[in-house]
Amino acid sequence: MESKEEFQPHVPDAPHGTGPLPRADEKPRARKPQIEILEIRDDFVKFVLSNTDISMANSLRRVLIAEVPTICIDIVEIEANSSVLMDEMLAHRLGLMPLVSKRVDMMKYQRDCDCQGGCEMCQVNMSLDVVNVKDEPMLVTAADIVTEDNQFDVKPVTTRTLQEESSSSSSSTELAASSAGQAAGVNTDIVLVKLGKNQELKFTAKAIKGIGKEHAKWSPVATATYQMEPDVRINEKEMESLDENAKQEFVASCPTGVYYYNEIEQRVEVADPLRCMYCQECVRKSEELNIPNLVSIAPKPGRFIFSVEGTGSISVDQVVMMAMDALAGKLSMIEEAIHEEIEKGGMMDGGDTGSTYH
Numbered sequence: 001m002e003s004k005e006e007f008q009p010h011v012p013d014a015p016h017g018t019g020p021l022p023r024a025d026e027k028p029r030a031r032k033p034q035i036e037i038l039e040i041r042d043d044f045v046k047f048v049l050s051n052t053d054i055s056m057a058n059s060l061r062r063v064l065i066a067e068v069p070t071i072c073i074d075i076v077e078i079e080a081n082s083s084v085l086m087d088e089m090l091a092h093r094l095g096l097m098p099l100v101s102k103r104v105d106m107m108k109y110q111r112d113c114d115c116q117g118g119c120e121m122c123q124v125n126m127s128l129d130v131v132n133v134k135d136e137p138m139l140v141t142a143a144d145i146v147t148e149d150n151q152f153d154v155k156p157v158t159t160r161t162l163q164e165e166s167s168s169s170s171s172s173t174e175l176a177a178s179s180a181g182q183a184a185g186v187n188t189d190i191v192l193v194k195l196g197k198n199q200e201l202k203f204t205a206k207a208i209k210g211i212g213k214e215h216a217k218w219s220p221v222a223t224a225t226y227q228m229e230p231d232v233r234i235n236e237k238e239m240e241s242l243d244e245n246a247k248q249e250f251v252a253s254c255p256t257g258v259y260y261y262n263e264i265e266q267r268v269e270v271a272d273p274l275r276c277m278y279c280q281e282c283v284r285k286s287e288e289l290n291i292p293n294l295v296s297i298a299p300k301p302g303r304f305i306f307s308v309e310g311t312g313s314i315s316v317d318q319v320v321m322m323a324m325d326a327l328a329g330k331l332s333m334i335e336e337a338i339h340e341e342i343e344k345g346g347m348m349d350g351g352d353t354g355s356t357y358h
Helices: 053-067 087-096 159-168 173-184 236-240 244-252 283-290 316-348
Strands: 033-038 045-051 070-081 124-131 137-141 191-195 200-210 221-234 259-262 268-270 293-308
Touching: 045 053, 045 316, 053 221, 053 293, 053 316, 070 087, 087 191, 087 236, 159 236, 191 200, 221 268, 236 268, 244 259, 244 268, 244 283, 283 293, 293 316
Parallel strands: none
Antiparallel strands: 033 045, 045 293, 070 200, 124 200, 137 191, 221 293, 259 268
16 A cells, blocks of 8 residues: 655745745855746746746736837827717727737837937838728728838737737647637627728827836736745545545535545545635635644745736747846846945945945
């Protein structure tokens, strides 16, 4: 028979899942963060960031949301609009419409460009001119926008661009979904406005490079979240004392399916600890069964599960890589600034490196 390990409940660790704190006389430990990909698609990636602490995890999340550049419409000049949508609302919808930004690194920020008022290196021009001459309503979508030829391949994110991205990356999930939608007669492109008979919409727009910190429309992600990786432990000795119905009730108490009841061995097993969302339903169930130490759940030190969903402007793997490059650049700037302050303090104070940082 296999020997069963003795149940070891979790012991409170250092705050925020950072692992044991170093002693006062101990030098800080050098960390080498690592990434393990759990799931990846064109518009979604799930990975584990390990060998680091919550400060680095939260920094990466904030950079994913606000520091990775994309290209979005910033100025709209409406020449004719007889639709039910006001000019301001239409301009707002156009600004939030994602644009393909795979070559955003080649484009200059307009504030850094030497031109006056925009040029081919910092701006992409777009236009739309449609009139509904039919009796039935007409849907004006992102696919109707005409984009001026540009070296950055900027264009609205449409079903066609998503299909091209899916086929180039050998992923068929989005391709199958969009093809099914088209086969069913469903327009899957982003709808800008609906025009009635004889209604007209004509405008020109200018798209520029920016980051989410300036405005949310430049954010390359729809969501970017993380949670600490859960460590789920079952007290096998206490679990064996329960009857079959109680075991199945315990398994059913978890809304995400973390546990599995093995009918052959008549035991409860941890099916997938990564599904745990710390809802504590299983803990409450164990308390109802009068066995409070039936299960123990705690975050693993230094391991964080990220879930990132893109908007279609940039593939999520490219977004994550760009975010890491941006974060590394910020850390390098901080390191250089500290060294400069130390050298300045040493020269001015005769070797005293005590400085005040703001």
